[in-house]
Amino acid sequence: MADLTRLHAHEMSRLLRAGEISSRALIEAHLAAAERQNHALNAWLVIYRADALAGADVADRRLAEARRTGPAALAALHPLCGVPVGLKDLVSVKGGQATAGSKILAGYIAPFDSTVTARLRAAGAVILGKTNMDEFAMGSSTEHSAYGPTANPWDLTRVPGGSSGGSAAAVAAFHTPLAIGTDTGGSVRQPASMCGIVGLRPTYGRVSRFGIVAFASSLDQIGPFARDSRDAATLLHAVSGHDRRDATSAPIPVPPELLSLPATDDEAAAYLRGRRLALPTEYFVEGMEPGVAARVGEAVAAMEAAGAKVEEVSLPHTDYGLATYYIIAPAECSSNLARYDGVKYGFADRSSGEFIADYLRTRGAGFGPEVKRRIMLGTYALSAGYYDAYYLKAQKVRTLIKADFDAVWAAGFDAICAPTSPTVAFPLGARTEDPVAMYLSDACTLPANMAGLPGMSIPAGLSDGLPVGLQVIGAPWSELSMLRLARAYEAITARATWRAIEPADLHLTDDPTTPSPAERKTRRMQGASAKGSGGQA
């Protein structure tokens, strides 16, 4: 058998059902890769070897039992039974850590499963471990993790994007075919784009937020990472659906067709015929790298050639997205993060013996600078006398941004196509000193969050050897159509040469002498050569 880590999840599922591979072998192969390469990538904060192997054995028994019972029993198993999955370290897993990339949650053990975890367990998916992330999902490079940065497998001197950078890097590096991330302003789509994989942020309310450490409640959504659209659809299917423990989750049925996206390229490509795609002029702005603009332009042209109708549209309030996002998200986070006070769990500094002073010490030492910056921003925006001018005004602008999108759907468009990120992955440390430059990284993704819309990033080729993502934004609850569109795009570009290229620096991660991302970043910040000792030109 060839390298099991190179399989797509739907291929793993087929082989597992046929009894041609065991989940144990599959999990062992992925654990080995993750354990061998993590020092160079720092994609994983914790790997649950024993639990994963035990989960694999349970899955193997379920599969064997179903094979004995018959085809109906096999069909009744979720396709993820026995398939590995990684979880961003803000997804609660009973008995495990949930640091959210923060020192302040060091030592906290979740006493319950998130709904996403519970649904993955019910499907039989095997949780490999927890992945690195920007602290409390605040960031676009995974450099704001208290546990060190994550490197991009395409270029170890560069960031994987963020905040779900660990999940994206792990999937790109073949440590797992699937991973869960969260997307508050682009934290699934942007790292997917920078790591050359598929990432989907569902409609707000599609996936339960219960048990997911909150950043900004009205913007957070949980979404899948995968190496193709079929796998992303399968993972989305497993975790979606109404949950009475989340009052903001919607009682909208999960389409079963998510499990049957076209298998053949011809059938998949047919979906493009007559589709109306909107290109928002505001998303093709200056500051966008020419390579990104070129790849996105080519992708759109390819879909047009395959029968789609492409028209330019205007989303006039796009420019206000960033400013309003940086009022609403910090406002909500300033309140959501108030519970981390050192009183009940996690990191605490009780050296003063007086509770207000202990609060200040605990929060002063427990939170990183980006989190503190946003807490201060949000506290200010909610303060008496400023609430109307900032928070209330931002909510009104949010309505206008949503109305921009509504007009596009009302005009009969099937989807909006745009770049995911204006740039390819940037070097470690390049933007950590300039918060606004870092914030601009999400300019193309966060309008969808503001409007509660689903969005996805799909690989659209390389620019100077680094991945470029095509963003597809859909109408509410149109994930299935978006995935069909993505599948069609994959079909028409199936034979493109870039599709066969594996992340360029992946081979370096097997070398135990390869420096860790933290070492690389320190060296770069100290003015050392950008490529470090990896020896790559």
Add this chain to the structure above:
Amino acid sequence: MTTEPVVDGRSAALERYEAVIGIEIHCQLKTVSKMFCGCSTAIDGAAPNSHCCPVCLGLPGVLPTINKAAVEYVIATGFAIEAAVAPTTRWDRKNYFYPDLPKGYQISQYQLPLAANGRLTFDTSEGPFTVRVRRAHLEEDTGRLIHDELGGRRVSLIDFNRSGMPLMEIVTEPDIRTAEQARRYAEELRLLIRAIGASDAEMENGQMRVEANVSIRPRGREAFGTRIEVKNMNSMRAVERAIAYEIERQAVAIDAGETIHMETRGWDEARQSTYHMRPKEEENDYRYFPEPDLPPLLTSPEWLAEIKARLPELPAARRARYREVFGLSSYDADVLVNDAAATSLFEATLEAGPGLSPKHVANWVTGEYLRLAKAAGNGGLVVAPEMAVLVKLVADGIISGTNAKEVLAEQFATGRSVSSIVAARGFEQISDAGALGAAIDTVLAANPAAVADYRAGRAAAVGFLVGQVMKATRGQANAVMVQTALRERLGKAE
């Protein structure tokens, strides 16, 4: 402070100053589970932190879900105080840091309370009074901080059992002018809340917490004085006395040329005075904003109609019915309605004895029964069917009123049936004409002088003869029958 305000009787200060009082009441709602999670609300006497879950402990990633029953209680209360119930209501976060607040914010209602602009009318010694109620809303309670010593070290412990308990907050406009009005408002509201079943509203165990904002101003002036918040009042009596004290204290201070500063004061029951708790220089900035974890709640007209239809008879309507349908005095109606046990005994006795006069039943319930209950400190063992039997025996002249009081006292104390007590004590009156006739004959034969007196026109002599018959029958003769029979006999010619 060296001044010693007088709190008893009418305050002299009230002749020169007018008090402006607003009341805030928190009631713990009688739901089975907490406000936003499934934890049981049966926390009384429970071990610390035994009634908690990830949600009410505010662990990372948890989300609240609404307890519909709590919402219904507040809406019902809103209807009962004639308030407007919002078609859409929203939840807000009230942000502040305190160790007993596990999320660092309290889920409450700020801009869109469930009910607004209500009013409550009640009687006072100066006649009926109406207070406008600004709002009634729902919020969650906090945990409780316990300061203790552990191994010689002073420690603060936290019990989160109360965290997430559903609370209804009811806030009046500053319409109240006297301490009595404040107490009467709180009493009437408590009665209403109990009638609805929203809360047991026991002040002693914190199910109902009353806070007053008290300021005074010279009579005739419109501008409000500086407001003092008064807390820790653990009974209705304490509410009245604390406010009366506070009015007097402020008047004495102002007369002495002192300036009143915003502060929170507590009521000291032992010293019968208020004391400084903490200054209140400025309003805290709670950074209220809409709770993003809970969508706005729509109160459909159908749902509201359903809640309205389920409302029980409210105290004011019940008083009116007692007066108008049963012909009770305002006083009796009041006494009955103000005591839940009395109300139910009255209603049930009438049900058990359909022919009884409501007036008679009311007399027995408000008189003897309440006297016994008060003396015993509880509702006693009187059950309605026994009360019905007793009232009927008296009405039918089978037992005397005096003996009936003894029977009730015994029934109250032992729970034995009225008929068995009457039989055992031999209280049944002799109403049999034959038996009475024999006794009368004996008495007449033995007292010829009295008979002669009567016949000579001294009508009072009949009283002596009645007394002799009662004596001869050891009090069991029906006095009315004896009198009638004697007059009949004596009026006849020899």
